Amino acid sequence: MARLVVIPETFTMVNFDHARLVELAEEVAGRVGIPADLEVRVEIDEGSPLGRTKLASVDPVTLWMQGGALENPKVPRTLSDRSVRDVFARLLFRANDRLAPGFAEAPPDDDLTLQQHTAWDTYAVGRSERLGYNPSRQRRLYHFRNRHGFSDVADAVFDRLWSADGLSWADLEAACAETAAGREPAPA
Amino acid sequence: MKKLMAPDELARDGRFVRLNTIDRFSDPRTQRGAGTGGRMGNRLTPDRPGAPDAARNLMHGIFVGEIQALEGAGRTCWDYEVGAGPDDVPFAFKLDMARQCWDEARHCEISVKLGDWMGTEIGEFAETAFLFEAACNPDPVLRLTGVNRALEGLAIDVFNAMREFGVVSGDPVLEFCEDWMLADEVTHVKMGSDWLRRITEKDPERRDKALEFQRIVDKLFSGGGFRGDDEDSPIKLACRFRELAGFTGDEMDELGELSRQSRAEAQAALAARAAGG
Numbered sequence: 481m482a483r484l485v486v487i488p489e490t491f492t493m494v495n496f497d498h499a500r501l502v503e504l505a506e507e508v509a510g511r512v513g514i515p516a517d518l519e520v521r522v523e524i525d526e527g528s529p530l531g532r533t534k535l536a537s538v539d540p541v542t543l544w545m546q547g548g549a550l551e552n553p554k555v556p557r558t559l560s561d562r563s564v565r566d567v568f569a570r571l572l573f574r575a576n577d578r579l580a581p582g583f584a585e586a587p588p589d590d591d592l593t594l595q596q597h598t599a600w601d602t603y604a605v606g607r608s609e610r611l612g613y614n615p616s617r618q619r620r621l622y623h624f625r626n627r628h629g630f631s632d633v634a635d636a637v638f639d640r641l642w643s644a645d646g647l648s649w650a651d652l653e654a655a656c657a658e659t660a661a662g663r664e665p666a667p668a
Numbered sequence: 669m670k671k672l673m674a675p676d677e678l679a680r681d682g683r684f685v686r687l688n689t690i691d692r693f694s695d696p697r698t699q700r701g702a703g704t705g706g707r708m709g710n711r712l713t714p715d716r717p718g719a720p721d722a723a724r725n726l727m728h729g730i731f732v733g734e735i736q737a738l739e740g741a742g743r744t745c746w747d748y749e750v751g752a753g754p755d756d757v758p759f760a761f762k763l764d765m766a767r768q769c770w771d772e773a774r775h776c777e778i779s780v781k782l783g784d785w786m787g788t789e790i791g792e793f794a795e796t797a798f799l800f801e802a803a804c805n806p807d808p809v810l811r812l813t814g815v816n817r818a819l820e821g822l823a824i825d826v827f828n829a830m831r832e833f834g835v836v837s838g839d840p841v842l843e844f845c846e847d848w849m850l851a852d853e854v855t856h857v858k859m860g861s862d863w864l865r866r867i868t869e870k871d872p873e874r875r876d877k878a879l880e881f882q883r884i885v886d887k888l889f890s891g892g893g894f895r896g897d898d899e900d901s902p903i904k905l906a907c908r909f910r911e912l913a914g915f916t917g918d919e920m921d922e923l924g925e926l927s928r929q930s931r932a933e934a935q936a937a938l939a940a941r942a943a944g945g
Contacts, residue, residue: 553793554685619787623720
């Protein structure tokens, strides 16, 4: 099983149990298929109640996230198993993709467009659902529609990405191009 | 049936979790300025990376606000007798509150369906009872200013902002829902403006007290400049709709000023905390 190093080791602004967080993250890493000899570094900004996350690096694999992404939205400052599984599955699937040759051409995360980010997230979260996790499909569809358009074309592409396996970066680019072709520019 | 029900007596099923005001404001993360989501000086627009989730969170807040508005208008129908005394209200006032209940119930249903559309579960986010607390004032005129003019006025601003969000993101469902609810909110604020004028026609002191209560609620909900008339205010004052609802130009200028004050105070507090380590 891959080794997860979660920083900080002690949380002072939120009531997160470090051991539980590592346990959940390692469980997800194992199920996603992160190589057992890989160390994954996780940096958490516990001082932020917001929910931004990113794959900061693949060499070494480094995940960065704001504490709000892992908390229970009903009980602020407490850890939510569902949120942890949701976030780690999405980011670790992306890390795994980046380690594969089919994604060698993908730009760094900071250079991805919102459409590319959302298409990749859809592909990742769809796979996490098939692992038995319980992400909200409708929430992801809403994200996708916001970025790719509220249209039948966008919905069809979403369905395809959600149920896909073995895609490459070229497939995600093609999906983005397909929705872009049917999208009208937003009103000024 | 008892009158003047307290906020902690509101009935909710197991999906809802109530966050009290002390817990909300004692979160150490928001005290260091991280709670605004970068909203201070940032409008909620679809091109922001976290915009879809921010919109879902905001709309869930609106949903629980609709439930509390229904409860508040319902209690205001019940809590007062019909008459001309200082603790009484005109029958037509009760009819307006009953009509508002009907609107709010419809808004709850719309919000539930909108939540389904946006991928939000009922009770997904913690609920605060600010709105109902403003509806607990023993004086019905202060309820009019605190709820109908201040909070329903805020609802005008939020619905207008979210309607624009729907237009820009191309979301026909969000745009349509917000447009319909916005129309009702204008009516609710107008009812507040009209009844305030009529009930306090011969009692300027009571009117001043009610308007002062409105200013307090308005300032509270301008939280750090969250709502204001500056170009970069996350939620902009919807001046045209407020005008339709009976707000004067002076009142809107005052709201803009309250927001700037609130933003300046929040920034000063953050600076003081930063200086203190």
